Amino acid sequence: xxxxxxxxxxxxxxxxxxxxxxxxxxxxxxxxxxxxxxxxxxxxxxxxxxxxxxxxxxxxxxxxxxxxxxxxxxxxxxxxxxxxxxxxxxxxxxxxxxxxxxxxxxxxxxxxxxxxxxxxxxxxxxxxxxxxxxxxxxxxxxxxxxxxxxxxxxxxxxxxxxxxxxxxxxxxxxxxxxxxxxxxxxxxxxxxxxxxxxxxxxxxxxxxxxxxxxxxxxxxxxxxxxxxxxxxxxxxxxxxxxxxxxxxxxxxxxxxxxxxxxxxxxxxxxxxxxxxxxxxxxxxxxxxx
Amino acid sequence: xxxxxxxxxxxxxxxxxxxxxxxxxxxxxxxxxxxxxxxxxxxxxxxxxxxxxxxxxxxxxxxxxxxxxxxxxxxxxxxxxxxxxxxxxxxxxxxxxxxxxxxxxxxxxxxxxxxxxxxxxxxxxxxxxxxxxxxxxxxxxxxxxxxxxxxxxxxxxxxxxxxxxxxxxxxxxxxxxxxxxxxxxxxxxxxxxxxxxxxxxxxxxxxxxxxxxxxxxxxxxxxxxxxxxxxxxxxxxxxxxxxxxxxxxxxxxxxxxxxxxxxxxxxxxxxxxxxxxxxxxxxxxxxxxxxxxxxxxxxxxxxxxxxxxxxxxxxxxxxxxxxxxxxxxxxxxxxxxxxxxxxxxxxxxxxxxxxxxxxxxxxxxxxxxxxxxxxxxxxxxxxxxxxxxxxxxxxxxxxxxxxxxxxxxxxxxxxxxx
Numbered sequence: 256x257x258x259x260x261x262x263x264x265x266x267x268x269x270x271x272x273x274x275x276x277x278x279x280x281x282x283x284x285x286x287x288x289x290x291x292x293x294x295x296x297x298x299x300x301x302x303x304x305x306x307x308x309x310x311x312x313x314x315x316x317x318x319x320x321x322x323x324x325x326x327x328x329x330x331x332x333x334x335x336x337x338x339x340x341x342x343x344x345x346x347x348x349x350x351x352x353x354x355x356x357x358x359x360x361x362x363x364x365x366x367x368x369x370x371x372x373x374x375x376x377x378x379x380x381x382x383x384x385x386x387x388x389x390x391x392x393x394x395x396x397x398x399x400x401x402x403x404x405x406x407x408x409x410x411x412x413x414x415x416x417x418x419x420x421x422x423x424x425x426x427x428x429x430x431x432x433x434x435x436x437x438x439x440x441x442x443x444x445x446x447x448x449x450x451x452x453x454x455x456x457x458x459x460x461x462x463x464x465x466x467x468x469x470x471x472x473x474x475x476x477x478x479x480x481x482x483x484x485x486x487x488x489x490x491x492x493x494x495x496x497x498x499x500x501x502x503x504x505x506x507x508x509x510x511x512x513x514x515x516x517x518x519x520x521x522x523x524x525x526x527x528x529x530x531x532x533x534x535x536x537x538x539x540x541x542x543x544x
Numbered sequence: 545x546x547x548x549x550x551x552x553x554x555x556x557x558x559x560x561x562x563x564x565x566x567x568x569x570x571x572x573x574x575x576x577x578x579x580x581x582x583x584x585x586x587x588x589x590x591x592x593x594x595x596x597x598x599x600x601x602x603x604x605x606x607x608x609x610x611x612x613x614x615x616x617x618x619x620x621x622x623x624x625x626x627x628x629x630x631x632x633x634x635x636x637x638x639x640x641x642x643x644x645x646x647x648x649x650x651x652x653x654x655x656x657x658x659x660x661x662x663x664x665x666x667x668x669x670x671x672x673x674x675x676x677x678x679x680x681x682x683x684x685x686x687x688x689x690x691x692x693x694x695x696x697x698x699x700x701x702x703x704x705x706x707x708x709x710x711x712x713x714x715x716x717x718x719x720x721x722x723x724x725x726x727x728x729x730x731x732x733x734x735x736x737x738x739x740x741x742x743x744x745x746x747x748x749x750x751x752x753x754x755x756x757x758x759x760x761x762x763x764x765x766x767x768x769x770x771x772x773x774x775x776x777x778x779x780x781x782x783x784x785x786x787x788x789x790x791x792x793x794x795x796x797x798x799x800x801x802x803x804x805x806x807x808x809x810x811x812x813x814x815x816x817x818x819x820x821x822x823x824x825x826x827x828x829x830x831x832x833x834x835x836x837x838x839x840x841x842x843x844x845x846x847x848x849x850x851x852x853x854x855x856x857x858x859x860x861x862x863x864x865x866x867x868x869x870x871x872x873x874x875x876x877x878x879x880x881x882x883x884x885x886x887x888x889x890x891x892x893x894x895x896x897x898x899x900x901x902x903x904x905x906x907x908x909x910x911x912x913x914x915x916x917x918x919x920x921x922x923x924x925x926x927x928x929x930x931x932x933x934x935x936x937x938x939x940x941x942x943x944x945x946x947x948x949x950x951x952x953x954x955x956x957x958x959x960x961x962x
Contacts, residue, residue: 259789266781273778372610374802378837385813394781394813466809467778468802468835476776511782516773517745519782 258390263512264505265393271504272401276459277477278484278496279408280452286428286491287448290340293355295481296474297362298328298453302460303469304370310377310464317377317464318399321457328457332449340449341442359474366471374468382465400462407458408497411451415493424448428491480507483527489539499538502526596639599896601626601886602646602664602694604675604685609652611678613831614875618677619647620868621876624860625883628914635887637894643887650676650685657681661688670694671896672886672905677875679705679719686712695902697886699848699878701824706928713905713929715885715918716848716878717936723755725846725936726821727763729950730794732938732959733819738768740792740818742783742807744775744799752798752823768792775799780806784814794819801826801835808839821845824936830870833944840941842960847939849878849918850948852956857917871945877917884915885923919954 277299284292302324309320339358343350381395415421426434427444435441459477460469467473484503488495503523510522530538603622606615626643634640648664650657657676664670665688672695676682679702689696690711698705698712701719705712717725730737741756743749749772760767769790773783784807787795795818797807804822811818821844826832828847833840851861851872860880864872872880889904890896909924910916916923922933938950940959947957 259785262785263782266779266785270779371612373613373831374805374835376805376835383809383812383839385815387815392814394810466806468805470802472776476778480778508779508782511773512785516742516771516783516786519777520774 259512260509262391263508265391267505267508268501269394269397269401269504270508271501272404273459273463274477274480274484274504275408275497275500276404276455276462277481278488278500279411279493280455281478281481282485282488282491282493282496283411283448283455284452285485286493287424288336288340288344288445289431290344290351290355292452293352293478294359294362295452295456296476296478297359297366298331298456298474299460299463299477300366300469300471300474301331301362302328302457303464303467303473304366304375304460305457306461306464307375307377307469310379316379317461318403320464321403321461324457324461325454328453329450332451332453333446335453336446336449337442341445344445363471363474370469370471372471374470376468377464379465394466396465400466403458403462407455408493411455411493414451420444420447480523483523487527487530487537489537492537492539495537495539596634596641597896598642598644599635599638599890600644600646600668600670601883602648602668602670602673602675604648604650604657604661604664604673604681605677606652606681607647607649611652611681614677614826614829614873615649615652617829617868617870617873617876618879621864621872621879622647622674622883624864624867625880628860628863628880629883629887635890637891638896641896643883646670650681652678652681654680654684657684658688661685662692665689665692665694669896671890671898671901672697674698674879674882674886676700693902694898695905697882697905699875699882701848706930709929711902713885713925715882715923715925715931715934717919717934718930719752720755720759721934722824722846722848722936723752723759724763725938725950726796726823727756727759727765729821729844729846729938730765730796730819731763732950733794737765737794738790738792739765739794739796740769740771740787740790741767741796741798742769742771742773742787743797744803745772746775749775749798753796756796756798773803775803777803777806780810781814783807784810784816787811787818788814788816792818794821796821796823798823801832804832805836808836808843812839819844824848824874828939828946829873829875833941841943842940844938844940844949844959845946846936847874847946848934848936849874849881850937850939850946851877852946852948853919853937853954854917854921856914860914860917873946881915881917881923884913884917885910888913888915 281292281295305324306317306320309315310317343354384395385392415425423439424444427441484496484500488499506522506526507519511519605618626645630642634642646668648660650660673689674697676685679700682698682700686696686709690709695711699716703718703720705714730739741753743753769792824846827845851857861872889901893900893904906925911922919935919937920933923931926932937948937954939946940949949955949959
């Protein structure tokens with residue numbers, strides 16, 4: 256009995272690490288730039304295809320290809336901010352919503368055209384391996400993904416709290432006008448925020464590749480969970496998004512185990528609604544990050 | 545919607561190019577196909593003035609969209625089959641008339657299937673049609689063909705195709721027979737098979753799994769777990785956890801490719817000793833092995849056709865491999881046999897008139913040659929258009945190839961333990 260529960264929790268935690276990478280990106284963009292990036296999942300998809308082609312064309316291990324996908328998507332993030340999002344950062348919300356939504360649809364359909372709807376997998380030596388501890392097992396690929404995801408999240412936290420640029424980002428997110436008065440260049444800060452968020456999405460893509468298939472719609476699977484985690488963990492709160500992602504992974508896994516294999520999402524969304532009913536700002540409470 | 549009458553063939557070739565830029569062997573196929581397009585543009589056939597008029601055969605396949613992978617393979621097989629008939633002298637009773645294949649892309653879409661079938665029939669003088677591989681599409685095309693009184697021959701397995709249609713012919717096993725064969729295969733594992741059935745909670749998953757559930761008691765198979773799941777999950781581990789807890793020794797997974805890959809990998813990681821049967825469709829095509837790799841070894845499935853059935857099938861397989869680089873998969877192989885069934889009917893009808901071809905098809909009775917390439921080696925249609933000898937064959941992935949292992953009389957290789 257305890258073994259089944261423990262296994263379900265392990266499974267949930269491991270997949271929660273991936274949700275965390277995606278949701279931290281969404282929450283960072285929302286916190287700093289104050290827009291909802293609907294295209295975050297599509298950037299995960301781009302990260303996956305990048306890793307896939309690096310693996311199949313050049314024989315680079317998907318995990319190692321992080322060193323390519325993260326910088327590449329960082330640059331994409333800076334470009335998206337500079338050429339697209341910057342133009343619509345006015346008092347009106349609607350253009351912002353439609354901008355990222357349009358970006359999502361554009362990337363999705365471009366991927367369909369370029370890569371077709373087929374599933375692409377990379378097979379690594381550790382894709383099918385697992386550590387066995389008593390009756391429990393921990394898949395190697397997912398463990399690596401989880402550990403790297405936690406390291407990246409930790410690095411982001413350190414960056415936000417110790418560097419000038421990180422502090423400037425937090426300042427800009429707390430009050431953009433005052434931050435500007437203090438000499439912070441908002442566009443530069445926004446560019447970095449977008450860059451980091453997309454680099455995290457790229458990292459999620461590379462980390463997923465050893466155990467998940469790449470296909471044009473793959474981002475949609477993860478972005479839905481990411482949005483729930485972002486709301487659950489209080490919008491704009493990086494630590495909140497991380498904890499909420501892990502919780503959701505576990506809730507989904509336990510839901511599949513004890514409610515039914517088609518009800519994982521029922522548990523997740525019930526959890527979201529209950530939380531919002533009692534803590535409308537999410538588990539993180541206020542606006543502290 | 546589409547005013548243009550010509551480009552259906554052109555479009556499908558573009559699709560091939562888009563989908564398979566990397567395949568060397570496909571390039572050759574493209575060259576040939578390109579030639580065919582050019583020939584079509586310049587009025588096709590008669591090199592010799594006295595040659596008989598060609599017999600037009602319509603081919604409806606999804607060469608773009610989500611089902612394109614299989615559709616493109618079908619088109620390659622259809623072309624191969626027509627070449628074979630023509631090289632052997634065409635239809636002799638029609639003065640050596642050649643078969644002329646007119647391909648139309650149904651774009652993996654039911655609405656497009658309806659308009660394309662209409663367009664194909666009204667724009668050309670067809671003697672017969674074959675298509676569309678996916679049952680959902682074939683059901684629509686068969687309705688249109690019925691109204692236009694053009695015979696349609698198909699490998700699609702939906703039992704509904706045999707209800708109230710007099711122009712539709714199905715030479716291979718039906719969906720209900722697939723479920724039965726799958727249950728019988730569970731007994732290869734042991735005398736008392738305990739089966740876990742997991743299926744995606746869609747129309748396809750639900751109807752297939754319910755079929756399995758209904759037939760299980762009659763076949764003496766115990767179902768210990770019957771569980772729907774949401775298609776497109778991120779993690780198969782919780783589901784496999786449940787399978788493990790159920791104590792099953794055989795697993796039936798009614799899933800599409802992506803979920804199935806996750807399931808197979810997770811079973812391996814858990815170290816669960818269980819025989820997996822993935823059913824038919826996407827499970828028995830070369831692409832499955834390409835994606836799953838070595839993990840596919842030992843997995844079982846059911847098919848309406850397999851290339852190791854007899855000498856003729858193996859001969860066609862060699863030729864198909866030469867052209868495309870892949871082994872001749874279930875649907876494409878059956879399609880070659882279907883083309884020869886049409887040739888046989890045309891030969892006996894002595895006419896390219898679709899109604900006469902239908903008459904000849906309804907009295908088809910073959911037990912040798914390429915037209916009889918079917919599990920059991922015999923084809924004869926009943927009043928419902930069903931091959932009275934139609935049976936599925938149980939297959940297993942062995943060394944990157946599909947080997948027939950069930951039932952005993954069709955087995956060409958011993959079953960391996962996965």
